[in-house]
């Protein structure tokens with residue numbers, strides 16, 4: 100089997116990339132999806148708040164997905180569902196497995212759109228037994244929204260990621276008692292609006308700078324003890340708070356799913372846990388592109404779609420016309436910045452470039468400094484936080500004159 | 514009153530006070546923040562999203578306009594008691610005028626019927 104472009108993953112990134120590639124003139128596109136329906140995690144994100152940037156509409160997850168599914172279907176884009184990709188090679192052979200067997204698709208270009216998964220509680224070091232009643236927030240979301248089952252009645256949520264906040268509200272609406280959300284950092288990793296509308300609306304307390312001291316229970320969770328931590332994240336004795344509960348949710352972050360990428364020998368960035376890419380979202384392996392949460396974890400699907408369209412168009416160009424010569428400079432993270440994406444900027448492209456970055460800690464009245472070796476420019480931001488991706492734009496001229504790009508955030512007050 | 518605007522991901526920090534002429538709002542980056550703060554002070558409203566049970570599936574639903582925050586648990590009770598027995602397309606009304614003020618509960622995904630529904 101041969102296709103111009105194979106897209107691995109039929110979530111928001113894969114769908115948007117497919118439509119963009121098709122519209123850029125590459126009609127021979129195949130989307131491979133492991134679940135029985137496309138749409139990815141949006142299928143279970145029944146809350147609203149999606150699409151405000153892109154569509155100026157306040158959509159629920161399924162509604163947002165529907166817009167892209169409709170576009171893909173209108174174009175007759177081929178989608179193989181219930182199909183796993185078992186292997187990807189650097190020469191763009193994609194091995195798939197489904198009910199009809201194992202087969203290999205040879206592609207001119209591949210777009211990685213596998214998304215991310217939740218960090219497991221194993222990533223946390225927690226004392227106590229391992230009773231039933233411990234769920235990741237996303238698993239609980241699937242239980243409630245897709246299967247119609249309530250995971251428990253009295254719930255403590257560990258970690259203040261957005262899915263945890265959304266689930267605090269969802270479980271409350273479904274009749275469970277959410278006792279609190281606990282966060283080890285001095286700020287939430289979730290969006291401010293989610294703290295307001297998911298916790299404050301329902302009087303659910305958020306304990307910042309708290310960690311879990313113990314999870315109790317024989318067979319089933321019966322309680323959780325939280326403890327306050329000092330600046331070095333060490334528990335402060337005497338600050339313990341105990342909660343009787345039957346369920347604990349973990350919302351401790353997302354991690355790009357890059358096993359296939361890694362085995363294909365595509366270079367990964369330890370900061371993003373995704374591939375190293377250029378402005379076209381092309382990885383260091385020619386003809387392999389990446390977009391969405393497999394590339395770096397986004398907080399808004401609107402930005403996933405935007406990024407996927409960049410990758411889709413670039414993959415179409417690559418599949419139809421072959422590769423170009425590049426003149427790369429690196430984009431680096433400076434003070435208080437955890438990563439910059441893309442990591443490489445192509446001066447040959449002669450086009451403006453939006454650079455995305457995340458800050459290490461929250462600032463009000465922040466000053467973003469973009470240093471290109473040749474010049475420095477500063478951009479002011481009212482507030483920046485690790486949970487909210489930021490961006491700066493560079494013009495074609497600024498990139499043309501640059502030796503490198505380094506983004507730092509300073510000033511302002513914590 | 515200090516508020517976080519929930520109308521968009523920017524999450525502006527608003528401060529709103531009742532004045533003789535109405536409500537004074539500051540901190541909003543756009544007019545939506547003013548409208549939000551005014552409503553928060555007088556009668557807070559939210560779009561309610563949930564699911565309705567159907568045979569073998571949960572169908573995601575939403576209210577087609579914001580409903581009074583004070584009514585949310587009463588409305589949830591109605592939604593939880595409802596059963597969907599027929600196919601619906603995305604956007605179809607499932608429960609009419611659920612809050613007595615004209616808000617309908619509509620499907621946010623198709624159920625049954627269409628082959629590629631989610």
Ligand code: SF4
Pocket residue numbers: 518519520521522523524525540541542543544545546547
């Ligand atoms: S005031 Fe406007 S920009 Fe600020 S959060 Fe509200 S809607 Fe968004």
